[in-house]
Amino acid sequence: MRTCHGADLTGYADMPPIAGRSPSYLVRQMLDMQKRNRNGPGVKLIKPVVANLTIQDMVEIAAYVSSRSPVSSSPTTTARR
DSSP: OHHHHOTTSSOBTTBOOOTTOOHHHHHHHHHHHHTTOOOSHHHHHHHHHHTTOOHHHHHHHHHHHHHSOSSOOSOOOOOOO
16 A cells, blocks of 8 residues: 555555545455455455455455545655745
């Protein structure tokens, strides 16, 4: 997930940010992808990743991802006035 969603899970290219999301939301999304209730280009990439996850795996992943800060840890540049 870190590769697709960025090193800090705050999104990368067309992949959405997932850091700080609700654990129940994250588990629901993984279940929907695993059960093929979600489709689309981005989902196609994650289906093999979630295919063999147990509910316990999903809960543990969701706990970790939701604990991450939704703000990028990358250095930002200050706008000049």
